[in-house]
Amino acid sequence: MTEARKEPWLGTPARTIEILQKYGFRFQKKFGQNFLIDPHVLEKIVRSAEIGPDDCVMEIGPGIGTLTQYLAYASREVYAVEIDRNLIPILEDTLSDWDNVTVINQDILTLDLNRFVEEHNGGKPVKVVANLPYYITTPILMELLEKKVPLESVTVMVQKEVAERMQASPGTKDYGALSLAVQYYTRPEIVAHVPPNCFMPRPNVGSAVIRLTGRSAEERVPVHDEKLMFRLIRASFAQRRKTLFNGLRNSSELDFSREQIEEAVKKCALPQSIRGEALELWQFAELADALSDLRESTEP
Numbered sequence: 001m002t003e004a005r006k007e008p009w010l011g012t013p014a015r016t017i018e019i020l021q022k023y024g025f026r027f028q029k030k031f032g033q034n035f036l037i038d039p040h041v042l043e044k045i046v047r048s049a050e051i052g053p054d055d056c057v058m059e060i061g062p063g064i065g066t067l068t069q070y071l072a073y074a075s076r077e078v079y080a081v082e083i084d085r086n087l088i089p090i091l092e093d094t095l096s097d098w099d100n101v102t103v104i105n106q107d108i109l110t111l112d113l114n115r116f117v118e119e120h121n122g123g124k125p126v127k128v129v130a131n132l133p134y135y136i137t138t139p140i141l142m143e144l145l146e147k148k149v150p151l152e153s154v155t156v157m158v159q160k161e162v163a164e165r166m167q168a169s170p171g172t173k174d175y176g177a178l179s180l181a182v183q184y185y186t187r188p189e190i191v192a193h194v195p196p197n198c199f200m201p202r203p204n205v206g207s208a209v210i211r212l213t214g215r216s217a218e219e220r221v222p223v224h225d226e227k228l229m230f231r232l233i234r235a236s237f238a239q240r241r242k243t244l245f246n247g248l249r250n251s252s253e254l255d256f257s258r259e260q261i262e263e264a265v266k267k268c269a270l271p272q273s274i275r276g277e278a279l280e281l282w283q284f285a286e287l288a289d290a291l292s293d294l295r296e297s298t299e300p
């Protein structure tokens with residue numbers, strides 16, 4: 001008979017203070033360290049991520065191991081990547097009751113995530129769960145999405161405004177390149193709003209838990225040249241107040257002539273005066289396809 005797993009015990013203010021004092025730990029602002037101290041929020045994250053006993057979970061930034069304990073309790077296996085080496089001896093202590101956790105002392109942005117998933121989960125999709133360091137939320141998410149890391153879902157605590165940008169619709173002030181990238185690769189859903197008093201130390205901003213459910217290649221908006229579509233998106237939002245036409249014409253990332261852009265915009269039945277922020281994802285895809293066709297037809 002297998003022994004029952006120990007229940008998580010670290011997610012309270014008293015326990016957190018006890019561990020911090022035991023190790024004389026000092027928070028490092030540069031690493032975005034705001035540790036969770038509310039069991040309801042921790043349970044909500046694990047429930048929203050739908051972690052089950054067969055799951056392989058990757059956690060980014062385990063801190064002192066609070067969320068990690070909950071993940072270890074619920075899943076088959078957890079890989080936790082932590083940049084701050086001062087936290088490693090603490091994690092050895094707080095996670096000693098769980099033998100299904102591996103802590104890796106590395107900067108998540110320097111890890112080859114595809115190779116990692118191949119090595120540790122045979123290339124099968126993993127669930128990413130994290131209370132992310134806010135100073136690098138977007139680079140981490142873009143790395144996961146653009147590199148096409150096999151992901152079942154990503155359930156993360158982020159700054160409230162960033163969560164809102166990920167879910168935003170065309171024509172709103174929050175809509176931008178991040179919204180389109182997230183919505184192309186996943187289906188985003190904000191599952192909880194979390195106030196600053198659920199963290200130690202308290203952040204100066206509100207937070208939200210967002211769940212991104214991965215879309216398979218067939219579920220994504222069809223487009224021939226994905227890279228070109230994202231170049232168009234970046235160009236359109238780089239100068240938000242300009243029209244789509246001028247944004248594309250002035251972009252250093254694109255090398256289409258004025259006539260080609262004019263023709264593609266016309267082919268997609270878009271008015272010349274339209275701004276990029278009014279376009280839906282499928283319209284950017286259509287525009288990318290129109291420009292790819294034009295490029296092919298003019299190439300020798």
Ligand code: SAM
Nearest residue numbers: 031034035036061062063082083107108131133
């Ligand atoms: N998961 C813990 C919790 O919820 O209490 C800590 C979350 S705290 C917001 C973010 C964590 O990410 C910190 O432990 C920090 O040291 C770590 N971190 C910051 N930058 C990182 C990076 N580039 N790679 C890996 N971990 C990082």
